[in-house]
Amino acid sequence: MVSTSDFEKGMVIKMDNDPWQIVDFQFVHPGKGSAFIRTTLKNLKTNKVLDKSFKSGDHFEEIEFEYKKAVYLYKDRKNAVFNLKENKQRISFPLENVKNKIAYLRENFDVDLIYIGNELSGLNILKKVALKVIEAPPAIKGDTVTGSTKTVTLETGLKVNAPIFIKEGETILVNTETGEYAGRA
Numbered sequence: 001m002v003s004t005s006d007f008e009k010g011m012v013i014k015m016d017n018d019p020w021q022i023v024d025f026q027f028v029h030p031g032k033g034s035a036f037i038r039t040t041l042k043n044l045k046t047n048k049v050l051d052k053s054f055k056s057g058d059h060f061e062e063i064e065f066e067y068k069k070a071v072y073l074y075k076d077r078k079n080a081v082f083n084l085k086e087n088k089q090r091i092s093f094p095l096e097n098v099k100n101k102i103a104y105l106r107e108n109f110d111v112d113l114i115y116i117g118n119e120l121s122g123l124n125i126l127k128k129v130a131l132k133v134i135e136a137p138p139a140i141k142g143d144t145v146t147g148s149t150k151t152v153t154l155e156t157g158l159k160v161n162a163p164i165f166i167k168e169g170e171t172i173l174v175n176t177e178t179g180e181y182a183g184r185a
Contacts, residue, residue, distance in 0.1 A: 002062045004037040004054050012044065012116070013060040019044040019116055027056075044114060044122045047100055067112040067124065072105045080105075082113060093120060103158040104129045104176045128173045130185035131155055139164040149181075 002013065011022045020041040029035040035056040042049050044065075070082040070091065079092040080102055091113065095102065101123055105111070109129075114122040135153035149161040152172075160174055162181040171185040 001059045004056055004058050004060075007037060007039070012063040012065050014063050015041070015060060018046075019063050019065070019121060020050075023049070028053075044116070045097070047122070063116055065121070066115045068115060070111050070113045072107065072109045072111055074107060075102060082111065084113070091120065093123065098123050101125055101176065103156055103179075104131070104174065106131065106156055125176055127177060128175055128182050130171050130173055131158070133162075133166060133168055133170050133172060136162070136166055136168045136170075 002011070007022055007025045009022055009024065012019050013022065014020075020043055022039055023042050024040040026038045027035065028038050037054045037056060037058075038051070039054065040049065040051055069085040071085065073081045073083055073090070075081065075095060078095060080095055080098050082091045082093065083089070084091060093113075104125060109125075112124040113120055114124055131154040133152045134155050137150055137152075139150070148164050150164050150166075151159050152162045152166055153159050154172075154174070158174070158179075160172075160179065160181050162172060166172060166181075166184075173182040173185050174180070175182045
């Protein structure tokens, strides 16, 4: 059991029978009333992010988890298929569990699979990934208003708003948490 005073970024706790990872936390001691801990939690099963406050001294069960290095191979109608690096074992993971991250993965992309116990629980990818632009409409002459964007299609099929100077064949960075353009690669 861990107390709120033991919280650390990256720690995984059990709350409502689900594994929640502590993304951020802050100790708050208001002038009036008792102290509390304000946290940002991420559900490792659903990837839902939640802001929650706990009373100082609340206790939770800490969950041990493990990252295993893998390579993304392909997806079919129901599953995303990965190959573990340590023993070349193929792992299938239901698409509904990785639907918000699969758009950022191309073949032979390195990922971390999250295991809680012996059960595959989630997928961890980089915060920014480099993807090639395969379709970009041309910029229209005179369309140079500051901050103007256009929708480009990336090699994984993902559509992102990017500045008008981005052309087909360029590689851009995309933020995997927000799905937005993050710069040229």
